[in-house]
Amino acid sequence: KIKETMDAVNINEVVLTTRIPLPDGEKEALLITLNRPEKKNCFNTRVCHELATIFYNAANEIQNYDNAPIHHGEEDDEDSNNAQQQKLAAIIFTGAGKSFCAGADLSNPPNPLHQSSDLPHHLRWNPVYQMGRVGVPIIGVLRGHVITGGFELALACDILLGDSTTTFRDTHVKFGLAPCWGLSQKLSRRIGPGRAKIVSFSAQPVKAAKAHEWGLLDELIVDSESSSSSSKDSETDPVVNRAIELADAIASNNSLMVRRYKRAMVEGQNVDFQKGLQRERELGLAHYLEVVGDGQTFEVAKEFIADDGRPRLQSKI
Secondary structure (H helix, E strand, C coil): CHHHHHHCCCCCCCEEEEEEECCCCCCEEEEEEECCHHHCCCECHHHHHHHHHHHHHHHHHHHHHHHCCCCCCCCCHHHHHHHHHCCEEEEEEEECCCCCECCECCCCCCCHHHHCCCCHHHHCCCHHHHHHCCCCCEEEEECCEEECHHHHHHHCCCEEEECCCCEEECCHHHHCCCCCCCHHHHHHHHHCHHHHHHHHHHCCCEEHHHHHHHCCCCEECCCCCCCCCCCCCCCCCHHHHHHHHHHHHHHCCCHHHHHHHHHHHHHHHCCCHHHHHHHHHHHHHHHHHHHCCCCCHHHHHHHHHHCCCCCCCCCCC
């Protein structure tokens, strides 16, 4: 049903969004697609502003989930409606055509002074900053070019999936540009400082197999048609399908705990190891103080473990 929804969208839109009902339940994934395939999805000021707005709205929606009161026992109609409205389980971020994003459109690049600024009115239009506010997992679906600013957009995702066409490249030093969306800090944390220096100081491309070997791609989706097809829609793309499958697996779990687990991981990465462990304990204590008296949390787990007749799922990991 994805293709039908996308066809109904104005083709002049530079960023497309659609809500995908996930197969296993009532949750949804938000599919965000950069839609400048003729420009290899290079971003200009308009693209940056639209991306920032989409992620800003998604982050606020998810914050409203977390701000909603938790009720134990029977729910009234208002509580039940609120639970039903908490549908967004994950975000899938990709690009139309053969490339994810080949960086900035130099014919109309976003203002680098604004994108480097910590002032609130500039951060409002910074897409990577707004991605960092999103409380559910962001799954990046990467094909073709993932270059410089596009590389930074990818590193703002939680999970990165690609195929044999995926190629990363950081060209900041080649053109005398400074990273301002986190590449200088995030890449070394993901693949190690030595490899990050090779990538960034040489400005040479990193092909899919090497990116997967180094941990830059979390999954490399091998498909016989991935390199031969000139274009794929979201209905047949194996990488998008894997992202939907992963989003569905995420949605099948306790959504509140997924959001809190992500928060612990992200906050822990931003501090040193001991402070990260301490922050994990703080978040864990706050969570258990909230749910330990509900009479359900541990019982559900015990019933699951004790059920010998439950389906045994084959892991895709």
